[in-house]
Amino acid sequence: MTLKIYGTAASRAARPLWVAHELGLAYEHIPLPYLGGATRTPEFLKVNPNGRIPVVDDGGVLVWESMACTLYLAERFMGRDGLSLAAQTHAERAEILRWSFWVVTECEKDALIFLMHGVLMPAERRKPQLAEESLRHLAGPLRILNQHLQDRPWLAGERFTVADICVASVVAWLESASDLIAQCPQVREWLQRCLARPAYQAVRSMAKSD
Known part of the structure; x- marks a missing residue:
């Protein structure tokens, strides 16, 4: 089927x-x-x-x-x-599970608030103070992510996995928060590599035509 x-x-x-x-x-x-x-x-x-x-x-x-x-x-x-893209070892499975759950609990709500009130909503409906507050909340979690990426190219280690998709799909909402992203150079470089992948670019093209 x-x-x-x-x-x-x-x-x-x-x-x-x-x-x-x-x-x-x-x-x-x-x-x-x-x-x-x-x-x-x-x-x-x-x-x-x-x-x-x-x-x-x-x-x-x-x-x-x-x-x-x-x-x-x-x-x-x-x-x-x-x-x-799935785990091949217990260590990879641990990384995939913890980062996928982490991005939902620690980042997604505030990242969505920033996306709506900082980017997507018509200017007259935006509440800039909500966007600014959400970025303040995200500074701590992004520092944690930045530290994790100091000694590895991808979230689960040496290869791209579903963990990178789960986390990058949320962090991508912060692309235009340039000041915040600049404070986390490892996150910025990792995110650029994730979003440059042909599969992501294909989905982004679909989003423009849906």
């Missing part, structure tokens, strides 16, 4: 889509938006009763929540020539 990924690429669905492109997976993309009621139809609520994207449908195996979708695809599938 066909692998399906629900959700516009201009949403958290970018995360599982990034994995799919890294691994060269064949899949059907159903680019539902998160606004306008598309996720509240009876048909979609059978797929995800929470009424949210993304959702991965792997032949009837349904996965909700963007990070769960991302980790599932990495564990479930191998890429061309045996490429794997």
Whole structure:
């Protein structure tokens, strides 16, 4: 059965889509938006009763929540020539799990506030004080990430894994926070390498056309 990924690429669905492109997976993309009621139809609520994207449908195996979708695809599938984004050792698994959970608990809320009030929302609706406060909150977590990257090129060690996708997909929301990113040179260099990957660029192109 066909692998399906629900959700516009201009949403958290970018995360599982990034994995799919890294691994060269064949899949059907159903680019539902998160606004306008598309996720509240009876048909979609059978797929995800929470009424949210993304959702991965792997032949009837349904996965909700963007990070769960991302980790599932990495564990479930191998890429061309045996490429794997999943853990190959217990040490890698520890890094993948802790950084994927860390970015949700320590970074995502504030990164999204900055993205909305500093970049995406119309100027008249933005609250600059919220954007500034969110960056203050993020300074500590980014220093921790910067320290971790001092002696390794990727989050789990010497190779790119799903941990880098999970964390970079959130930190990418801070691209325009140049002063904050400049304070963390290891994060800045790592993020540039993550976002330069062809798979990420493909998903970014999809987001512009969805």
